[in-house]
Amino acid sequence: MMGWWFRRSDRQGGTGAQPMDGWEEQRDAIQCFRPQSPVAHRAFAVVEWPQGAVGDRLALAAHPLRSDTWPLVQWVWRVTPSPLLLNGELARKIRRLEMAVRDLAQEETGPRRDEWTALTGLKAMRDALVFQGESLVNVDTVVLVTSTPDLLEEDVMLLLARWQALGVQVRPLPYDQQWAAVRAWGAGPLPIATGSTWSDRIQRWIGGHASSPTWEPRVTTAERAASLVWPGWGLTGDDPTRGVYVGHTAQGHPIFVDFFQDVAGTAANLLAVGSTGTxxxxWMKTVIRGLLAQGFRVVVLDVDGEYRAVCEAERGTWIDVSGTQASAFPDPLAIPAPVGDEATDARRWDRMLDTVGRLTQILGDFDLVTKSAVERAVITVWKRYGVSPEDPATWTRTPHAPHPTMAEVWEQLNITTEDPDAMNAAKRLWVYIHGSQRYLFAGRPEVWDTIPSPLTVWHLGNLAQHAGVDARHLPPETAGRYVLVWHTIWEWLRRQRRAGQWTAIVVDEGQRVMTQPILGSSVADLASTIRKWNGVMLLATNTPDPLWSTSVGQSLWATTPLKAFLRLEKAQVESAAQALQMPAPVAGTLVELPKQTVLLRLWHDEWVTARAEVPPDEARLYKTRG
Ligand SMILES: Nc1ncnc2c1ncn2[C@@H]1O[C@H](COP(=O)(O)OP(=O)(O)OP(=O)(O)O)[C@@H](O)[C@H]1O
Ligand SMILES: [Mg+2]
Structure with a gap:
């Protein structure tokens, strides 16, 4: 391993103008030709310096651990803000914004968030420059540790101990930011044989000898530094640290999106559209990981079981409600436990009744009249257990108290011979109770009151066997499971919101759900209201046309600010461009879009192309084929 490092430094000697071992820097891009090079690095952000001046301590903190080997520590300075010309133009800009904000403040809606943010930022900068005479340079942002791969862990431990002793508090940067840091800075070797001391070098970095014949770390530009630490691109919202990584631009800038709020101040739903295998x-898995890192609880509705590996790696909870595999299923007859909110709790009974109603409606393809017969049977059955709709005091049951089952509901329908609707319902539901689909309710009816873990995946059932019929539509038993899971998720959202926690609901294979009449409308309902419940919805579909040909699709399109397109067939692009009134350059980009690249609409019709770049270990978890 060591040999490799020395070879690199040999090659570098004397020919500093050449691109170094795969790294090439251009004006607006840094290219890495050999990303497979085993560069071992670890990046940290300095959270806090010890009291007093930085100078000498900096040299100490960055001193290499071994005199004869590779430099181990690089400091990267973040210069804030981006270049700012303090002239009449800026003064006018601030003035204009002040007026806009003042005018808008008099309307009910208040100022636009982006204008407000811009104004506050500009004023802060102006004040710092003009009134406090500050230089607007931060000297304390990123520590990049490079080492030989075999020594990295050990060296990091030693450095952390040293920093701690010096009173320098650091926190590790997440992978995306590390990668950006390495890209922006290369693992560019510092010349070993210059004879200069470490503190000399640090002085030179600060001084920024841009014309140095060798490639050395130095003070970075604002744009570059922004891509190291904070959202590099497409930043949204007020708090850049809340950004979720969504990919890198072709120039290697990471893009982050704030899912907590869009410009209107509400959480951002996301819709991903692209042909099969694109x-x-x-990409959704990459985003999920980012959401988890931001403290979201993530709930995935997984039709084909392809989130298993991610779920295991994240120590999530895998709930298998698919077919004969299922050991348990959400109990449709359970009356939700109280949340502690009067209005919400008053409707607990109705929510249970509605769940059973919708479930059987889908299973038996019922009209409203038949659905009503089922609801009557549910009420009768619950009464046998001393529970009645009129008396909320009877609703709360311990999990071990006897509960009615779906088989009992069916029995009730079957004995109500005087009611033709009940008889009809019994006939149509027989297959799920005694027939070929009886596994549907064969497991243990379970009540999942709260989200079991930060990542929870519902495995709903592999539909490959039904694909021949119509891959877009769900077979009724799978759609029925969706109803139960949906019901559980709603209960979770109610609790999550009360606890002030955020939830992301991920629906992959959305085309199957969107086109199912009852499920489709519940997805649309959820999408339009979830933001009030501290939640966001992420839905992926491989067929774009339901987005304009169905009312559910139209509603999803309208309530989803973040839109992601992956590669589509040419004909699909054409119809999408027309039906969705896509700007011509966007449609043009979409036609040419390479696979695995996302054309992402951020706010205000700002579009960007990105590709998720994740560590190889993670990519393995995300792969579904090949
Ligand atoms: N950013 C990426 N980096 C590396 N490999 C990728 C990337 N994106 C996709 N792939 C590869 O492409 C394969 C297909 O991608 P994926 O399963 O996400 O397609 P899909 O659009 O969800 O298809 P479907 O509609 O059939 O579900 C993945 O298994 C993975 O191997
Ligand atoms: Mg897929």
Missing amino acids: GKSF
Whole structure:
């Protein structure tokens, strides 16, 4: 391993103008020709310096651990803000914004968030420059540790101990930011044989000898530094640290999106559209990981079981409600436990009744009249257990108290011979109770009151066997499971919101759900209201046309600010461009879009192309084929 490092430094000697071992820097891009090079690095952000001046301590903190080997520590300075010319133009800009904000403040809606943010930022900068005479340079942002791969762990431990002793508090940067840091800075070797001391070098970095014949770390530009630490591109919202990584631009800038709020101040739903095999699920998994890192609880509705590996790696909870595999299923007859909110709790009974109603409606393809017969049977059955709709005091049951089952509901329908609707319902539901689909309710009816873990995946059932019929539509038993899971998720959202926690609901294979009449409308309902419940919905579909040909699709399109397109067939692009009134350059980009690349609409019709770049270990988890 060591040999490799020395070879690199040999090659570098004397010919500093050449691109170094795969790294090439241009004006607006940094290219890495050999990303497979085993560069071992670890990046940290300095959270806090010890009291007093930085100078000498900096040299100490960055001193290499061994005199004869590779430099181990690089400091990267973040210069804030981006270049700012303090002239009449800026003064006018601030003035204009002040007026806009003042005018808008008099309307009910208040100022636009982006204008407000811009104004506050500009004013802060102006004040710092003009009134406090500050230089607007931060000297304390990123520590990049490079080492030989075999020594990295050990060296990091030693450095952390040293920093701690010096009172320098650091926190590790997440992978995406590390990768950006390495890209922006290369693992560019510092010349070993210059004879200069470490503190000399640090002085030179600060001084920024741009014309140095060798490639050395130095003070970075604002744009470059922004891509190291904070959202590099497409930043949204007020708090850049809340950004979720969604991919890198072709120039290697990471892009982050704030899912907590869009410009209107509400959480942002996301819709991903792309043909089969273009990388939707891969990308969604990348985003899911980012959401988890931001403290979201993530709930995935997984039709084909392809989130298993991710779920295991994240130590999530895998709930298998698919077919004969299922050991348990959400109990449709359970009356939700109280949440502690009067209005919400008053409707607990109705929510249970509605769940059973919708479930059987889908299973038996019922009209409203038949659905009503089922609801009557449910009420009768619950009464045998001393529970009645009129008396909320009877609703709360311990999990071990006897509960009615779906088989009892069916029995009730079957004995109500005087009611033709009940008889009809019994006939149509027989297959799920005694017939070929009886596994549907064969497991243990379970009540999942709260989200079991940060990542929870519902495995709903592999539909490959039904694909021949119509891959777009769900067979009724799978759609029925969706109803139960949906019901559980709603209960979770109610609790999550009360606890002030955020939830992301991920629906992959959305085309199957969107086109199912009852499920489709519940997805649309959820999408339009979830933001009030501290939640966001992420939905992926491999067929774009339901987005304009169905009312559910139209509603999803309208309530989803973040839109992601992956590669589509040419004909699909054409119809999408027309039906969705896509700007011509966007449609043009979409036609040419390579696979695994996402054309992402951020706010205000700002579009960007990105590709998720994740560590190889993670990519393995995300792969579904090949
Ligand atoms: N950013 C990426 N980096 C590396 N590999 C990728 C990336 N995106 C996609 N892939 C590869 O492409 C394969 C197909 O992607 P994916 O399963 O996400 O497609 P999909 O759009 O969800 O297809 P479907 O509609 O059939 O579900 C993945 O298994 C993975 O191997
Ligand atoms: Mg997929």
